[in-house]
Amino acid sequence: MKTKIFLLLLFLSIAFGCSSNDTNGDIQQPDESVYFPPINSDTWETKSIDDLSWNQDALVNLLDFLDEKNTKSFIILHDGKIVLEEYMNGHDASKPWYWASAGKTLTTAISGIAQDEGIIDLNAKVSNYLGEGWTSALLEKENLITCKHLLSMNSGLDDSLGDNVSKENLQYKADAGTRWAYHNVYKKMQDVVALASGSNWNTYFTSKLKNKIGMTGNWIQNSDFNVYWSNTRSMARFGLLIYAKGKWNNSQIVPESFLSEATNTSQDINKSYGYLWWLNGKASYHLPATQLEFNGELIPNAPDDTFAALGKNDQKIYVVPSKKLVIIRMGNKANNDALALSSFDNDLWEKINLLIN
Template sequence: MFKGLSLILLLLSFTVQAEQWPGEQWPVGARISGPAVEALETYAFPNRDDETRQGIRTDALLVIRDGQLIYERYAAPTTAVTPHLTWSISKSLMATVLGVAYGEGLFKLEDPAAKFYPALTRHPAITLADLLHWASGIDWQEDYEYAPLKSSVVAMLYTRGHRDMAAFTADHGTYAQPGQAFRYSSGDSNLLAAALKTIVGAQRYADYPWTALFEPLGIRNAVWETDATGTFVASSYVYLTARDLARIGLLMARDGRWNDRQLLPKDWVAFNREPFVGYKAHQDEAVPGGQWWLNRAADGAASPWPDAPADTFAALGHWGQALYVIPSEKLVIVRYADDRDGSYRHNELLRLALKAFAGTVQP
């Protein structure tokens, strides 16, 4: 009996020791090469005419498997120590910061957003869950370079709304009842950032992303810009190295646990990865969860990334920024980019990356 128990304890000890976590640096696994990796690189790093900015331009591609760095490549001027603009990946990062506050018991998903951001008096029925689902019902136009004159987000970031982005958003009218319809909105994300100021208190707010999330994960060089009111621009303006963004991916891949600490409650991570029920499949390429994007079938349509497992989810940003998390394959993939013509396809990169790196995790 004691001999059997000793064997079980030995096996458990081996399992704990085998789980890899980054310290100051990532543990490095065996590098993989061969035709599948070459095919991935041919897609991700093609020759491109930078004068016309046509075609795919990958600035960084990094792969973590089972907690180990197994692939990494950069294109100048980006390097392993370059904090890269993440664009709308910032939205998922704000959701992750909010998850720590949720774990502190500071708010509930069903709380009215106006409880924490009183400027939402025009929209008293909006809940924090509605904002997290991009389902506030606030009339918002998320147009970019192709339609700047009617774009709410361009006005918010660069012209009449840039000094106080949350107030600019709150002053918009309504197009639907809160929680009833999905409409992607950088304004919703910046309302979350404004609400966080009250949720954690003004004294903690300026340092909260660092004390709550970045420092526990070992992220040392994050930059998060604010507007003139000191509110974090949750929609757009976080800068991280590829290696540091991968730490966020590993946290999410392991259901909010970092080493022996449950940094995010499991039910928060589950909420992030649950599809919004009001989503219509024709509206976007991926399915919205709680400020994350999901590879889930919706409204009778096929999954958006058919060559990737159904549990794949991602944080996505303008011009091709992507953090892909594939728990079933123990993979985290970071891509930084400068894609300007819309030719990049998430499914194609995932298909090639899975062919190169999946299914070979050592026991």
């Protein structure tokens, strides 16, 4: 009897121990089936719509819709493999296009890498890196602003003064953490990383992210903005990296725990915003250039677990873990001019659903 009890206890101990290690808390490991295209190669494995038992009849309608809505390129990845890759309206696979604010999430990824390397602390005040007086706010108010506030869009600085991020234009509006406002001041995180690394933003970005996943493209300074331009597959590579929880093959490029934090609600005001990522499936959301709160999901037609990088004129990266999807759209504005979210998001997902369901 004692032997049987001992064996039972041993079995339970092993079973619960394995369960704890496998789940790694709330963080799931990337599916081993995820495909990664090789670095420095145009090779990219594909998967057919028939392989996935999707609705082939819905494809023509989707492509016509994309064409009519000024799309230049569109890619769907399933577990990393290309299911759909289309170019239209004078664009092709080799041509670069701007990411607009969808590129903000590149800054998020680099911030996570820099923190993992120990050169920055996202909970630290920004003035630790940029020095006191980087804003026009009183010092006691400036010192409330942390790096996380920049990534969460709740620095409290006045968003009504335009996109210039010089000291004169960064003026106090509210205490950091008490007001959400879509603001170009996030760009100061690039300065934080550059100064902390003893390098410059482009060099650090290229060595820590771009080259490691085989992206092409360049940062181009345009007025008050530092905008990333690349071909569509490079945007898809980045989306795949995020889908794979920061891994590329067997290398952890962006810390997984940081990405989990970045793609969940980052503050108490805009439930649908993480660290420069937009989040679906929340009860309410805020939009750029307004302090209004809107009830309901960000993109009702999209799966609840969708999170997205959204840029002006409908530049899109959608990541949908439950469907194993990464979806990319580049082009000119589909409907009305929009800084991030637009009516096109929900309309597009209506067409996508007809295809994948």
